[in-house]
Amino acid sequence: MNLADAEHFVRAPDWTWYILFYFFLAGLSGAAYFIATLLRLYGNRDDEPAARLGFYVAFPTMLVCPILLTLDLGKPLRFWHMLVNTTPGEAAPIFKYWSPMSVGAWGLLAFSVFATVSFVEALVRDRVIRLRIADLAVRLLAGAFGKTWNVVGAVLGLFIAGYTGVLLAVSNQPVWSDTWALGGLFLASGLSGSVALLHWLVRFRSDARASASAFQLGERLFPLLEFALIVAFVLTLIPAGTLGRAFGFPWILLWLVAFAGLVPGLGGLLTARLSVTAGGALTVQSARAAAAMPGLVLIGVLALRAAVIFSAQ
Amino acid sequence: MAEITPGQAYGFFTDTSVCIGCKACEVACKTWNELPGNEPVFGDGYDNTGSLDSQNWRHVKLIDNVPDATLDAGQGKAWLMMSDVCKHCTHASCMEVCPTGAIIRTEFDSVFIQPDVCNGCRNCIAACPYSVIEMDANTKVAQKCTLCYDRLQGGMEPACAKACPTQSIQFGPIIELREHAKQRIDVLHSQGVAAANLYGADDSVYGGLNAFFLLMDKPEKYGLPNAANAVLPSRNNVGGYLTTLVTAALGVLGGLIALRRRRTPSAESTEDGER
Numbered sequence: 001m002n003l004a005d006a007e008h009f010v011r012a013p014d015w016t017w018y019i020l021f022y023f024f025l026a027g028l029s030g031a032a033y034f035i036a037t038l039l040r041l042y043g044n045r046d047d048e049p050a051a052r053l054g055f056y057v058a059f060p061t062m063l064v065c066p067i068l069l070t071l072d073l074g075k076p077l078r079f080w081h082m083l084v085n086t087t088p089g090e091a092a093p094i095f096k097y098w099s100p101m102s103v104g105a106w107g108l109l110a111f112s113v114f115a116t117v118s119f120v121e122a123l124v125r126d127r128v129i130r131l132r133i134a135d136l137a138v139r140l141l142a143g144a145f146g147k148t149w150n151v152v153g154a155v156l157g158l159f160i161a162g163y164t165g166v167l168l169a170v171s172n173q174p175v176w177s178d179t180w181a182l183g184g185l186f187l188a189s190g191l192s193g194s195v196a197l198l199h200w201l202v203r204f205r206s207d208a209r210a211s212a213s214a215f216q217l218g219e220r221l222f223p224l225l226e227f228a229l230i231v232a233f234v235l236t237l238i239p240a241g242t243l244g245r246a247f248g249f250p251w252i253l254l255w256l257v258a259f260a261g262l263v264p265g266l267g268g269l270l271t272a273r274l275s276v277t278a279g280g281a282l283t284v285q286s287a288r289a290a291a292a293m294p295g296l297v298l299i300g301v302l303a304l305r306a307a308v309i310f311s312a313q
Numbered sequence: 314m315a316e317i318t319p320g321q322a323y324g325f326f327t328d329t330s331v332c333i334g335c336k337a338c339e340v341a342c343k344t345w346n347e348l349p350g351n352e353p354v355f356g357d358g359y360d361n362t363g364s365l366d367s368q369n370w371r372h373v374k375l376i377d378n379v380p381d382a383t384l385d386a387g388q389g390k391a392w393l394m395m396s397d398v399c400k401h402c403t404h405a406s407c408m409e410v411c412p413t414g415a416i417i418r419t420e421f422d423s424v425f426i427q428p429d430v431c432n433g434c435r436n437c438i439a440a441c442p443y444s445v446i447e448m449d450a451n452t453k454v455a456q457k458c459t460l461c462y463d464r465l466q467g468g469m470e471p472a473c474a475k476a477c478p479t480q481s482i483q484f485g486p487i488i489e490l491r492e493h494a495k496q497r498i499d500v501l502h503s504q505g506v507a508a509a510n511l512y513g514a515d516d517s518v519y520g521g522l523n524a525f526f527l528l529m530d531k532p533e534k535y536g537l538p539n540a541a542n543a544v545l546p547s548r549n550n551v552g553g554y555l556t557t558l559v560t561a562a563l564g565v566l567g568g569l570i571a572l573r574r575r576r577t578p579s580a581e582s583t584e585d586g587e588r
Contacts, residue, residue: 007533007542011326011366011444013435025386038568074433074453078413081432085414094414098547101436103411158561166553170546171439172406191564217571225563226417229556274574 005241008174012313018072022065023305026108027190028197029061030161033115035194035218037154039211041147050211052122053201057194058157059119062112070176083109100167104160111160114153115116117141127295162187168308175312178240181233182308188226193301200263200294213276219297220274230258230304233313244312254307261300264293315485317468322422323460324401324523325474326490328497329535330509332394332481334375335358337394342371343474345461365397366447370458371473372397395526395535396473396482399424399445399458399531400513403520407437407446410546415455422487422523423460429448431455433580440546442538460523487523494527518543 036054039047070079082105085094096102123129124138141149165182176182199215202208237243247255268277317323339362343350350368353361360375376393401423408416408424415430416437426437426446431454438446449456461471474484483490494514501509512532513522517540525546532539552580 007538008442009444009536010440011364011438011447013439014448015435015439035568036563038572042569042572050518072434074435074448074455075431078432081413081415081430082434086430087414087417087427090414094412096412098550099410099412099436100550101410101434105412111373157562159557162557162560163554166550166557169549169553170410171436171549172442172544172546173439176439177546177549180549180556181403183553183557187557187560188563213575214571216370217574218568221567221571222564223559225567229560232556274570276575306389 001292005039006174006178008172008177008242010174010242011174012173013171014313015072015309016031016145016313018068020302020306022068022072022311023186023309024193024302025061025068026065026164027161027186027301027305028194029058029065029115030159030191031187031194032198033058033111033118033157034154034161034191035117035198036119037157039214040150040212043211043214046210047214048125049205049208050198050202050215052091052126053198053205054194055115055118055122057197057201058115060109062115065108066112082180100163100170102162107156107163109161111153111156114149114156118153136212144294158187161190165308167313173312174240174242175237175246175308178242179233179236181229181236185226185229185233185308186305188222188229189301189304191222192219192226192261193298196264200291203290215275216268216276217274220265220269220272223262223297224269227262227266246307248311251307251311254303254310257303258300258307259299264297315351317379317465317470319420322487323465324423324487324490324525324563325398325460325471325484326494326514326525326527327396327398328481328483328494328527329393329395330497330501330506330527330529331479332373332396333479334373334392334394335478336373337476337478338364338371338473338482339369339373341472341509342458343368345464345472346370346459365399365443365445365457367449367456370398370456376534378530378534393529395528396477397443397535398473398524399460400443400519400525401458401460401523402518402544403516403523405519406440406442406546410436412436419460419462419465421460421462421465423461423462423465424523425462426455426457428452428454428456442543444536458524487521494525497527507573512537519545528583 015242032054036051039051070076083093085092096108121138121141124134164185165186168176169182171177195215195218199219202212237246343395348368354363355361358375358377362369362372365372374395374397378393405424413430413432415427417425419425433453446455446457464471470484474482491514494511498509498511508530510528512528513525528535557569
């Protein structure tokens with residue numbers, strides 16, 4: 001590529017609302033599974049309830065993803081063509097490692113298995129499901145096998161949260177294809193949103209409050225990572241000449257919302273650095289006030305994806 | 314036209330220097346392929362087709378290149394006319410990203426979208442650097458020029474080439490077409506038309522285009538990326554995944570720091586119980 005502006009004569013694929021919400025939920029789901037695994041494997045015993053909370057978040061958010069993807073297809077009943085090549089005479093599973101959409105379809109399928117099993121496991125451990133056979137199955141996930149299961153699921157979760165950005169980059173669309181930062185940016189943004197969501201949900205599960213302070217620190221560190229990747233995103237668009245397209249009006253309004261979502265985390269980092277404040281972060285406030293901060297972060301996560309998706313088309 | 318043999322690479326050589334903008338190619342294409350077409354577009358030029366899309370598999374571009382002040386005779390550059398079409402790239406961006414295997418290379422070396430395999434994901438649309446492919450509103454799958462696959466299988470040349478009255482669109486084996494193109498460009502250069510150039514006749518653009526062009530100006534004038542910008546989507550795979558990987562590693566680090574740096578009573582009281 002020359003230093004001269006990149007030339008784009010490509011048509012927009014019209015990936016709009018279904019894809020926006022898929023990217024949003026995939027980011028939350030994958031990141032929630034990852035955080036839950038981190039809490040279970042590297043936290044202490046008191047972190048287990050919060051870990052289960054993470055698995056509870058990962059499952060429903062994941063469940064909506066294939067529905068959104070299917071609805072976005074021109075031929076929804078052919079969703080399975082993502083996995084099976086139906087070319088006459090060549091019927092076989094299809095996997096193209098160089099096509100992020102193909103890798104993502106298999107990745108989402110694999111992640112859904114891990115998210116579902118871990119969700120059911122959490123229900124059994126919380127005694128919501130009381131079946132002898134379920135108890136026996138959960139015992140399998142208690143030892144080294146269980147840890148391996150969570151680690152593999154977390155790796156898949158990180159992939160699901162980030163590959164959507166790579167999918168956009170592996171195109172010839174302006175903005176998307178002019179940067180290598182989108183995969184990392186979407187992953188970091190998913191982590192920011194997920195940790196904020198989990199921190200808020202801790203309010204509704206008293207035995208998970210021991211993890212609130214860890215969530216509070218995560219709420220500062222992940223936005224820092226996200227901010228660094230936004231800077232990388234900007235820097236990569238400058239030589240391509242597409243910075244104005246990505247940040248021009250009206251998309252700048254969405255970016256302002258995205259930046260507003262970073263303010264609580266970055267503000268906390270500037271003022272309190274890495275020390276836990278307010279007795280482990282759970283201060284007494286009204287439900288509305290408590291929801292404001294994670295709400296702002298989540299809207300910021302959504303706005304960031306909207307700005308990236310819509311500005312290029 | 315000699316016999317059309319499966320296993321041999323066929324394509325178009327479109328010589329824009331003799332295109333008169335009659336649009337016979339568009340009509341022939343729509344007639345043979347039963348494309349209903351779109352409502353005409355009436356802008357500020359003579360192009361009422363608009364662009365290549367699901368209904369227009371051939372599109373005659375009429376590019377107003379008339380200078381403000383008359384400086385010379387124009388040498389065929391004042392109005393650029395070009396019958397645009399799918400390039401049937403050797404390294405096809407659409408084929409690269411298609412997750413379903415719907416886009417295949419045929420026995421004639423053309424790039425073909427199987428309508429019964431495509432599920433309308435539109436990844437190919439985001440990838441095609443020539444804005445060729447579009448979703449058909451009726452069939453709900455991606456559509457583009459097939460190089461008249463059905464006609465080739467029947468031993469007939471594509472409808473557009475058959476209809477072209479000035480032989481601007483020439484169909485044949487790629488090897489022969491490249492030879493013709495080389496001779497033609499030599500003639501134009503000898504006549505002083507220095508700006509004439511071949512686009513896609515060699516492997517500098519997507520490994521070579523099976524539908525290549527003789528242009529009367531720079532590719533950008535026709536809405537075609539130059540060789541430096543003719544890049545495949547997969548170029549971003551390594552950078553994209555690597556950034557994701559580094560971010561994931563930093564995410565793990567951030568998570569571990571958050572777990573280690575917190576100070577809660579319960580954490581201190583259960584220090585011995587850490588896993």
